[in-house]
Amino acid sequence: MKTTPYHPFTVPLMAISAGVTVANIYYNQPILNDISAATGATAGEAGRVSTLAQLGYGLGMFFVVPLGDKLDRRKLITGLTSLLFFSLLLLSFARSIQQICLLSFFVGIGSTPAQILLPMSATISTGDRGKTVGRVFAGILIGILGARVVAGAVSDLLGWRYVFAISALLVLIVTVLLYRYLPVIPPKFQGSYPQLLSSTVKLIGEYSVLRQAALLGAFTFGTFCSFWTTLTFHLSAAPLHYSASRIGLFGLIAIGGALAAPLFGKLADKGQVYKSLFLTVSMVIVSILLLKIFPHSILLLSVSIFLLDVGVQATQITNFTRIYSLHEHAHSRLNTVYMTAYFMGAALGTSCGVAAWQYGGWDMATWQLLLWSVIALVIVGWSARAQSRAVPAEQ
Template sequence: MPSLSAAASAAPAPLTAATRLSLSLIAGGAVANIYYNQPLLAVLAQEFGASASSLVPTATLAGYGLGILGLVPMGDRYPRRSLIVGQLLALAAALLAAAAAPGLAALVAASFLIGVLSTAAQQAVPFAAELAPDAVRGRMVGQVMTGLLLGILLARTLSGFVGGWFGWRAMFAAAAGLSVALALLAGLTLPRTPAATRMSYGRLMASVLDLARSEPDLRRAALTQALLFAAFNAFWTSLALFVEGPPFGLTPAGAGLFGLIGAAGALCAPLAGRFADTRSPRPVVIAGAALTLLAFGVFGLFGGRSLAGIAAGVLLIDIGINAALIANQTRVYALAAGARGRINTVFFTAIFVGGALGASAGTRAFATGGWPLLCLVGGAFAGAALLVPLIEGRPRS
């Protein structure tokens, strides 16, 4: 793309350890907002009706997907530091609106905005890819993604405890304060970088479609990860409803503890990135999808009657999803250096469309057929994801 020449001639700021830490905290703190509602779904259903357990998480994830589509490409057009700060401040306002929501419609609307603005996390990840040297990009992205993934997983634990002790409104209010703190961190620590392109917004969005059409590796990576994320969200959006009912009878805080188990899987992200840098992303993706499928086998065989079975499956699903995600990101970020924001848009729009569909399918499956049907639906998504890299075959040299 000729518009990338100016950016190519500018030397990027170094990705220092301090910058990686800041980007990790921002990515994790921003993305956590789309998962705070999940351990609280039973409480929200009691206050607003049973439909809240489906509408709130689906609206949040759909908003996140739309934010990736509409906001993340702007990271190639404007300085990412400014975009991150602006989104985090607007996110704080949306979280306060959720905390004060008088009814279900207002909460769903606020949840949608929370999803849109939480895509500040998806400005942070390509920022790391932009600043990292080519030879270690997978490892550097893996380190920042560890922060993002821990944010996803620990959000449930934090929300379960805060919601259980102080109520769901307190959780959203506390998240608003954290968002303001992250905006200050971004403004003080992130480097100034030039824009990669001067395209108009319309041309920028058109080039997103061009990338999706012209890059088969991007399409395959996006499809695989979308199916895996559908499986992931089908499970997590129904877990709290399952373990808070008979035979387990856990509290929201107890349900949130499963996030701590899954956090161990997030620590594998840098290892997956290192392997993708030195070998190939494809075997990591295959292994990740296979572990996700195995997780649903464990859930189906043991999870219906054993918390230990659920815990084992949670560890497997989080290791599998995270390893595949880092490998696929390493693959797609190498495609076009000046278009990483738009590549991220294609990749994560597909992922979070899959996530929204998975959340809806999971809650409906659980409501219709209980835990066994949920495991079948999640396993079907994971099995389809495994087929994509297997059918692809070995990449041509």
Template sequence: MKDMQLNSTGGISRAVIWLMAVISGLVVANIYYNQPLLGLIAKDLEVPESAVSRISVLTQLGYAAGLLLIVPLGDKLFRKKLILTDLILVFVSLVGMAFGTELWMLYIASLLIGITSVIPQLFIPIAAELSSDKEKSSNIGTVMSGLLLGILLSRFIGGIVGELWGWRAMFGIAAGIMVAVWFAVYKMLPEVHPNFTGTYGQLMKSVFNLAKTQPVLRLASFRGAMAFGSMCALFTTLVFHLENPPFNAGSSVVGSFGLAGAVGALAAARVGKLQQYLDLNRIIIYSLLVVLGSWLFSYFAGATYWGLIVGVILIDLGVQSSHIMNQTNYFMIKSNAVNRLNTVYMVSYFIGGSFGTWAASIAWGHAQWSGVCSVGAVMALAALAAHLVFSRKVQSEK
């Protein structure tokens, strides 16, 4: 097994890196399967669309809670054992979602799916710690690529499976996939020893201390939260918009918009090269302007497929570009608490996503698509305004 885990130079093997990339995509997909299925769930349970949209809100809030409460444990516990235990809880949560017969049952299952599906954020530090200096950036990038593809393809797959076999089938299939993932982790993943010897309370206190004392981290977290919330506002309500005239489309069409988003998001993966020509703050400005501009297409051409496709491509491009730059920004902080820096940012990121989902569902109930576009544009504008007002001051305080 050692040969599978380590290469000839002592670094982590490419087989394990690709394993973590694939598993990252499969696990993070659990959070997003529900988005194209909300319309089917609403019809099956005979509940309002606004009520069923809380499933997405609770999943994202659960993920934020898992990032806060579970991910820091990667510094304190043996990581392989932590991941194997967590995968069992993911499986139970997905089974609960597949067999839930009441809306409140789906609420609980969705919250638990979010809390437990944080394994990719435990893999990234493993890739960093076990890689040689020469391979570190490449290995982390490979794991992140798997994570990104899981997010993007999950909506497409969820929509197709939902239309062919029903929404429950998607969660049943996902539960089966987690069983296979458990055995793959057990057989192939190397063990990583803890690097924090304090209590859990001290560990969590250090997370809050970072949030309190690092203005660069706070600004990056706010920008990320608002941008991701803006994107969630679009994808959560897109299913309701496309079910109405002039589209009258099914869940498979809704899910296929995830493929359109992949164009923008994968293009964003190369945004780091722009730092050869532009400073980081300027790239963030342009990224957030792209997010804001995406809502112009979604609003003014939102009754056409081409308008929505352009809107989806642009919002994924803008959000993922700003996300990469945000992480670059706070990883420049001189600190060995990299996992905990990431915890603060990612918790804020998914709280913002939950808020955007909640606000968009309220706006849909009152003003349909125009209300959703207003929510998304306001959140993008808030991110841009905060950056323009505070970025120079924050950089001077570093």
């Protein structure tokens, strides 16, 4: 099997497709209150929709995404987007919270092509690899952050079921286009599936930097997802009583934060990795303190969202810089380890956030957010100390 050349439209299509697919994990967050009202579910039961979507994505990252090194990526990607299409279509007709939770799990698995397209963009590019990967990653970020805006607006205008129905149509369109325009790339891994997973797991033991980055990513993204899930309940409750569309508009602030985050990547490029991480995680802590001290100030909530998103996304960019320098020929599997931990942290953070909200409302929710972010800062300190000890040992 030979590598086929790619069309000029391929990279923009990959960026758009990555955003269209990954957005499906986040569409549910601003409309949880609507789902709860329509199905008669409690806030805790509705919160499981987000948890199971994140869990499906995390498991798909570990068990499915590594197959990109073994199978025809075009067929793997379009097979997963087909699963996503049917799951979304069924979700738009689901009547019970149990059906919605189950289908959300499969939506999570079907949304994983974003993490196959990202390393694939590096494979097909030559001299402009950084620019190409950056375009696809930008598509992922816009999909993640824009999902809340779109979901809130569509839910208010047409109803929450149309969020999933319209998304199913978009997924069907990109599936057809991906099959038409993605190049065929010969698989590099010739071993069995168990050997593929085994080689991925071995990377965890081989690289301490990977372990540190994965753990940090889990806690920072867990904080991020816990915040956005509990924010929906907070803003829709007294005294604010915000609609889904108004809640979703806060995603626009998050997009601005994500666009500012790459500026912190320059610190990592200059070798100032831990200075960057201390700064970005500290921004997350400051944002949560503002949420706790001023729970009903919309101005300070907006500032907090901006700081939180800059902090979390900049931490991710710095972590990517760290792990991709470890093994030039194992980017997909390094990405699998990191992103699996990342989204398992998201699932756990969402679950803890919902539980905290049930037991103590916004006050308890912000306490657990603060705990997660402080643990993240401790991980940065521990990693910096471990690195300072390792450098003299190597000299």
